[in-house]
Amino acid sequence: MKRSDHQLIQQVLDGAISLEAFDAFQERLRGEPELAKFYGEYALLHHSLCEEFEGHPVPSAVQPVAGRTISARIALVAIAALLLLAFILYRKFPSPARPAPVVAAVRFSADAVWQIDGAAQGRGAAVDLALGATLQLLHGQARVSPNPAATALIDGPCTLTFVSKDSLHLADGFGRFRLEKTGGRLEVTTPSISAVDLGTEFGIDTHQDRPDELHVFDGKVRMRLNGTNGGEILSAGEAGRVLGPDGIEHFTADANRFPKELGQFQAVVSGPFVKADWRLDYGNPSISGDRIDGVNYSVFRRLPEPEPAEDHPVMLVTLEVAHAPAGDFHTDGWAGMSFFSKGTELLFFGDSFGPERTWSLDVKQRIPIILPGNLVVGPRTVTLRYDRNSGDVSLHEGNLPLGPAFCTGKLPPGTRFDEIRLGASSSAALSVRSLTIRVGGERR
Amino acid sequence: MNEIPQDSAGSEEFVGELTNHQTSMLAYIRSLAPGGSGARDLLQEVNITLWKKRDSFQLGTNFKAWAFQTIRYHLLNHRRRLISHGWLVFDDDLIERMSPEFEVEPEDLEERHLALRSCLLRLRPQDRDLLHHRYATESSLQEYAVATHRSAGTLKATLFNLRAALKRCIERQLLAMPTHQR
Numbered sequence: 147m148k149r150s151d152h153q154l155i156q157q158v159l160d161g162a163i164s165l166e167a168f169d170a171f172q173e174r175l176r177g178e179p180e181l182a183k184f185y186g187e188y189a190l191l192h193h194s195l196c197e198e199f200e201g202h203p204v205p206s207a208v209q210p211v212a213g214r215t216i217s218a219r220i221a222l223v224a225i226a227a228l229l230l231l232a233f234i235l236y237r238k239f240p241s242p243a244r245p246a247p248v249v250a251a252v253r254f255s256a257d258a259v260w261q262i263d264g265a266a267q268g269r270g271a272a273v274d275l276a277l278g279a280t281l282q283l284l285h286g287q288a289r290v291s292p293n294p295a296a297t298a299l300i301d302g303p304c305t306l307t308f309v310s311k312d313s314l315h316l317a318d319g320f321g322r323f324r325l326e327k328t329g330g331r332l333e334v335t336t337p338s339i340s341a342v343d344l345g346t347e348f349g350i351d352t353h354q355d356r357p358d359e360l361h362v363f364d365g366k367v368r369m370r371l372n373g374t375n376g377g378e379i380l381s382a383g384e385a386g387r388v389l390g391p392d393g394i395e396h397f398t399a400d401a402n403r404f405p406k407e408l409g410q411f412q413a414v415v416s417g418p419f420v421k422a423d424w425r426l427d428y429g430n431p432s433i434s435g436d437r438i439d440g441v442n443y444s445v446f447r448r449l450p451e452p453e454p455a456e457d458h459p460v461m462l463v464t465l466e467v468a469h470a471p472a473g474d475f476h477t478d479g480w481a482g483m484s485f486f487s488k489g490t491e492l493l494f495f496g497d498s499f500g501p502e503r504t505w506s507l508d509v510k511q512r513i514p515i516i517l518p519g520n521l522v523v524g525p526r527t528v529t530l531r532y533d534r535n536s537g538d539v540s541l542h543e544g545n546l547p548l549g550p551a552f553c554t555g556k557l558p559p560g561t562r563f564d565e566i567r568l569g570a571s572s573s574a575a576l577s578v579r580s581l582t583i584r585v586g587g588e589r590r
Numbered sequence: 591m592n593e594i595p596q597d598s599a600g601s602e603e604f605v606g607e608l609t610n611h612q613t614s615m616l617a618y619i620r621s622l623a624p625g626g627s628g629a630r631d632l633l634q635e636v637n638i639t640l641w642k643k644r645d646s647f648q649l650g651t652n653f654k655a656w657a658f659q660t661i662r663y664h665l666l667n668h669r670r671r672l673i674s675h676g677w678l679v680f681d682d683d684l685i686e687r688m689s690p691e692f693e694v695e696p697e698d699l700e701e702r703h704l705a706l707r708s709c710l711l712r713l714r715p716q717d718r719d720l721l722h723h724r725y726a727t728e729s730s731l732q733e734y735a736v737a738t739h740r741s742a743g744t745l746k747a748t749l750f751n752l753r754a755a756l757k758r759c760i761e762r763q764l765l766a767m768p769t770h771q772r
Contacts (some may be wrong), residue, residue, distance in 0.1 A: 152754050161625025161676055167680050175684060189621035191757050193699070194622065194706045196629070199725035279632060307595070307638065309631065317638045337639070354642065373670045550730040 147184050155185050159192045173335050249274040250292040250308040255409040257460045257531060257587055258286030258302065259540070259548045271547045280307040283319070283536070285461075285531065285548075287408045287588060290314070295330030296343070301405040301588075309335075311454050322349045322404040327365070335372070338388050342368040346382075349404035359401035361385040369394060411462065411586030414450060415566075419581075427569070439577035441473040444569035452487070452562040453585050459534045460587030461563075464545050465495075466580040467525040473575025474505040475525050481570035483530075483581075485563040492561060495530050495541055495553075497574065507541055507553040518552040525577070533587070534560055602760050604644050607653040608637065614696050615657055621692035622666055622685055626677035627728065636664050658693055662686070705763035717752055724749060 157163045175182045222563075252272040254260065264279030275281060281288065283302035290298040294312040300306055304319025307572055312331045316324075324331045332339045336352040339360060347364025352358045360369045362380045370377025371394070378394055378516045380386050385399040418435035429443025438445065453560040454461040465483055467475060475481050475497055482496015494508040504521040505528055521530075522543065529542045531551075537559040540551035570576040615636065620629050640647075640660055647656055662685055665672070670678050679692070680688065690730045709717060716738075735742040 153750060156750055156753055159620075159624045160679060161627075161678060163625075163678070165673075165678075172681055172684055175680075182688050182691060186688070187757060187761075188753070189624065189692065190617060190694065190699070190702055191753060191760065192624070193617040193620045194703050194760075195721060195725050195753075195756075197616075197703060198706060198710070199722050278630070280634075280638070305638070305642075306635065315635075315638070317642060337642075340731070369745065372667060375670070375674075483730065 147180070147325070151181060152188075155188045158185070159188060166251040190278065202524040239368065248280075249276060250290050250311075252281065252291075253289045253408065253545060255286040255288070255587070256286055256411040256546055256584065257409060257462055257533075257548065258288055258303070259284040259531070259542070259551065260286075260288065261550065262308070275308045275380060277308060277310065280305060280317075285533065285540075287405050287406055292332070293330050295326040296324070296332040299405045299407070301379075316350055316352055318352060320349065320404055322363075322406070323347065338372055340370045340372060340377075342370070342377075344368065344379075348380075349399075349401065351403065357388040358384060359387045361401065361404065363399060363401050372443060405588060407588065409460065409587040411458075411460075411582050411584040413576040413582055415447070415581060415583035419578075427567070429569070437468070437577060437579050438568055439468075439470050439575070441470070441570060441575045442572040443576075444567060445484075446567050448564055448565050449563065449583075451563045453583070454532065454534050454562065454587075455585070456534075458585045458587055460585065461530075461532045461534075462546070462548075462582075462586075463532075464527060464580070464582045464584075465496075465530070465578060466527040468577045468579045469525050470575035470577035473570070473573075475577075476523065477574040479574040480569030481574040481576040482568075484569070486565040486567065487561065487563050489565075492563065493539065493557065493566075495528065496576070499571070505541065505556050507539060507552070509539065509555040509557055516553050516555045520552070522552050532557065534562065537561065603649050604647065607649075608640060608657075610696060611654055611657055612696055613699050613706055614654065615661060615749050616736075617699055618658055618661055622661070622689070623677045623679045626672065626675060628675070632664075632672075633669075636661050639664060654693065654695075657730035658689065662689060701738060701764060701767060702760060703759045705767075706756065708763055712759070713752070717748065720745060720748060721752060 154171060155382065158168065164172070176183065236362055242427045252273045252275055256271070258271070260281060260283045262273070262275065262279055262281055265276035266279055267274045281290070283300055283304045283306070285302045286303070289432040290300065290306060292314060294310060298306065299317060300321045300322050302319070304321065305317040306321065307315040307317065309315050309457045313333045313335070315335045317337065319469050321334070323332060323334055323343060325343040325345055332343040334350060336350060336358045336360045341348060341350060341360050344366045346367055348367045349361040349363065350358070360367065360380060362384050364382050366379050366380050366381050368377050371388060371391070375541050378386065383399050386394040387397065387399050389395045419433050419438050421433045424433060424445040424447050427444035427446055429440055431438055431440030431443040431445060433445070454585040457502065463483070477497070478501050480497060480499040482494055484491050485493040496505065498506045500517040502517055504517060504523055506518065507516040509516065525545050529545060529548060531542065531548060533540045537557045539555045539557055541553040542551055566577055568576060616629055616633050619632050623632070631729060634713070640657060647653070665679055666682060672679050684694070732742045733747050735745050
């Protein structure tokens with residue numbers, strides 16, 4: 147290969163070449179297999195160099211060369227003067243703090259279940275996403291703030307990537323986006339469109355099984371099909387749906403399809419145990435302020451209202467189980483909590499009837515019981531999540547926020563419960579230290 | 591009797607394949623679409639596509655071929671956007687024709703990287719700094735020339751010679767490696 151070919155290939159890899167020259171290069175590649183091979187070798191070198199250096203801070207060895215006409219003495223005086231000046235300036239104007247890393251602040255609803263691909267910091271229901279991180283919201287809602295003026299409210303299941311402080315990628319799901327008119331910029335991309343917010347509020351619906359839609363609720367938004375220039379500006383009340391590679395179908399925006407706020411929750415059962423709240427079915431359990439325990443017992447409690455209701459469709463039940471003074475939680479019998487409607491048991495979680503020594507879920511309309519992939523063994527705190535809109539039921543280790551589900555099942559959507567039961571079979575023991583039932587979520 | 595959460599094992603295996611091929615996929619993107627500075631962003635776009643389509647991938651089949659095909663489709667579908675952001679994207683026929691040239695195994699890339707490191711050790715510190723500046727920052731060669739009291743033309747020529755020398759050095763190193771002697 148000629149020296150000029152080395153140069154040409156390096157220019158291509160640096161992007162330091164005009165489109166016309168690149169076209170000419172492509173033409174040569176078509177007829178010169180050797181040049182293509184050579185390009186491949188340089189491309190691998192380029193990749194290795196990128197991998198070696200990208201993201202590594204440049205060493206501070208880049209020092210200006212001192213002027214040769216300045217004597218050493220003058221140089222020393224100059225340095226001393228500079229140091230003095232720097233010291234005075236430092237005292238007068240303390241050095242600014244290091245710029246904060248670019249992160250997107252995320253807040254989750256109490257019933258949210260999520261996982262993050264990429265770097266993130268924070269605990270509980272407040273997390274900071276690093277650039278490039280993808281939030282997979284499986285259930286519940288999350289509010290994402292890529293910059294102080296922009297907010298995204300997403301509804302699970304949803305996948306959102308924090309591309310930059312001005313840009314989010316909604317790969318799948320529903321999102322409502324708002325940019326305050328005071329400033330800033332927000333671009334939201336999906337697999338088929340990009341929406342540039344011009345100081346406004348809008349919703350995006352992107353799902354694999356239907357065309358992407360953009361709904362504008364306030365102000366104006368530029369909707370552009372990926373791979374095209376320009377795009378169309380949609381105003382408040384207007385919506386656009388992707389028709390194909392070149393078209394946008396217009397219709398009326400529907401704000402009700404998009405999340406409005408993080409779902410709020412309130413407790414309907416909590417606090418110390420009061421004997422009068424519970425109806426003894428059989429056995430002789432001990433019910434005191436901080437526990438209910440016993441062997442071979444059954445106690446019922448009516449809920450104030452059948453739950454969960456239409457305007458708060460999600461129910462979270464956190465059950466803290468301790469080692470019982472006598473007897474075992476895991477036996478061939480059963481120990482746990484049941485949910486009833488009009489006297490019929492519809493749902494159970496705990497140690498189900500049978501030889502498996504694990505927490506499990508028993509949706510009573512179906513057999514067999516639902517066991518986790520990895521056994522969850524021993525007394526512990528477990529939270530059940532039930533969404534009456536979808537019928538999804540899941541079990542999660544610990545209290546809130548919810549971790550990954552270890553058991554999932556389905557109830558008929560719309561199922562409500564009017565009574566709960568705690569108990570254990572003749573060979574088993576159940577010692578409950580606390581029980582909290584919360585209801586909430588967003589009505590849609 | 592047991593109902594194990596669907597596809598949890600499959601998902602893990604899928605994520606494993608995806609993770610193993612990240613470097614190969616990145617090298618492939620850099621080869622087929624040179625000139626852009628956001629290859630990792632492009633890789634993430636492809637990752638998202640692969641993740642969404644994971645149900646259509648049969649575990650045990652050739653993940654690399656599937657992933658690289660997805661990259662090619664991605665480049666074809668997003669050509670106009672990429673070009674508007676400064677990428678150079680090869681024409682469709684060239685992407686298909688040259689593609690096998692750029693499909694490198696992760697192990698081969700690792701060997702190349704080790705060889706590069708060995709070669710970098712032989713460079714003068716100021717030459718390593720120049721490469722570091724070129725690949726770690728967004729600032730121009732002109733700015734670096736001002737900071738180092740050298741001419742931009744000299745730096746450009748130096749960079750050209752350095753890369754040509756590194757290419758030769760890596761080839762020699764690879765030939766000397768046991769796997770390449772078999």
